[in-house]
Amino acid sequence: MRPRTEATGRGISRLSALGMVNSLGSDTRTIWTRLAQGDQGSLVMDEELFPGQSVRVGRVDAALPQVPDGLRRYRCRNNSLALCALRQIEAEVRAAVREHGPARVGVVMGSSTSGVAASEAAYASWRETGLAPADYSYSQHELGGLALFLAECCGVSGPAYTLSTACSSSAKVFSCAQALLEMGLCDAVMTGGADSLCRLTVQGFGSLQATSQSPCNSMSRNRRGFNVGEGAALFLLTRAEGGIQLLGVGESSDAHHMSAPDPEGVGAAAAMAAALADAGLEAGAIDYINLHGTGTELNDKMESKAVSRILPGVPASSTKPLIGHTLGAAGAMEVGFCWLALASPIDGKILLPPHCWDGEKDSALCALALTKPGQFLETGAGRAFMSNSFGFGGSNCSVVIGRQRW
């Protein structure tokens, strides 16, 4: 990683700890091992989410922690996923609360649908009996509930709110979380995303013909779309030097269409360029890019254009063929994969997440340097990785993280 070209307004902030759960596992070691192996076995067929249809999804099979009784109103699968991620970094969070005080620790989360699955069941029950189930609470569904739930879990009273910009939700949170540090409101911020499988998104994306029966086959001429996934990724962001740093965040809007991206990738390229500018880095300083890579006709076409324009030749992969598209959790999840790669070099080698596909190039796409299983970078030099996330309504975000010392 080259030195920053100019001073930016972004302060120093370290991605100090990461908890994660997705279809590959419920701890980062298992997830990283299976990810590095290109294990697509966790994308399974489901018969429940879409009556009359089998759909392939990235379901979390691990037993999840139950939301404690005292926080019963938040009890839903989405918050259990978030709690599973929190448990993995609880020691670091507790230490931050001890050091700075509960009022100085904030929470900024991203989610596209929060616990809407609870409302799906409650609505059906209400239609049938005139009553919502006794254990239903709107806090389970409410978008802001996710951040408040985590704040209450940890007993912190700093700012706690949720971003919801569909599939870029938990990419944009990094900018908001860092702003809380920059403004001096917080000394540590829990930030990330959580989204859970529900009929709304599985059937909704099905109605848009964006989902595929077979595993996501990003950048292939045979691509048919993505598999809806679920999970949570949660970082602790602190105002500290060293380690793995949050270097830059770039945001843009397409101003093109409510559900389809700008086919020229103008908005995507603008977000990537803005992230570079925010990090004060030249394009040549980026060593790997985690693609949005949904495997839809339109995304891959426009993203390949944008990436080949802004980061030509940079090793790239989509990790959606491994865990599915975790929607509002995807931003933090995929920044998380970049973090895991940077955090766990073996014998001086940084393994890159492999691009799992059928290898059938699409001549209509701009050529990308898609990673192969086992592909690695040497440590030694500073390294910077970028992650792309693009959502409905043309809501784009690119995040750059990096590590200087090994």
Added chain:
Amino acid sequence: MVAAGVPPVSVREWAAWAPGLSDKSKWLGFLKSPGEIPLDGAPDVGFIAPMLGRRMSRFNRMALNTAYSCCRDAGAPCDAVRLVVASRHGDMAVMARLLKALSEKDTLLPADFTNSVHHTAAGYWGLVAKNRQASRSIAGGEASFCYGFLDAAGMLRHDPARPVLLVAVEDVLPEPFNGLVGGRCIPYSVALLLEAEGEPGSGRVALGFGGPAGGDGAGSDGTIGIPALDFLRWHVGGQDALEMRIGQRRWQWTLLHPR
């Protein structure tokens, strides 16, 4: 104790809409002596191409009505502002339609699904204003407006050059949610055009944040009980300070006079 605050920002312009309150003079009257806000009514969206406007729900029309009015009144180009949309509930009318279809095992309408995401209003703003700037949509419970202000202040702290439009918007809740959610729910939208530095001689607003707070502040001691409207009432009223207690957190607004 109020622990810390966001850097002061300038409120360059404001706009608001609610049924029966379609222009600034009506709002000034309402803010001076708040009355009941009716639940029915539709905002003017004559500035939106009819093809697009027809696809938008009242929730989105309210948001775009105030966003557009605020930029127009400020003389700010609509494509040059960043956007933060703050809403506790989002567009629950479309969400209820989807939940109904799911409960009846009906096919979801693709347009309903697309329009159900929390940042639908921001997406429409991009299309209508040809705006390619950063936009965010946030939810923070009953304090959603306050968190939107805080988020916008963070954007301005990071990049002071471009203004941020903050749009708070809520609509009435459909059944069964109207019976399941506490707090007052009326249709309204408030837009504020925020800048890091105001015009010379203009005041700025500082927002202090702290907690925990005791008691149930929102709605008590003669306030309207809706943070966005209470803020507006305070802002046009010219008082020096306003404190809101929402849940476990306290929000302290202070007017900093020009020197």
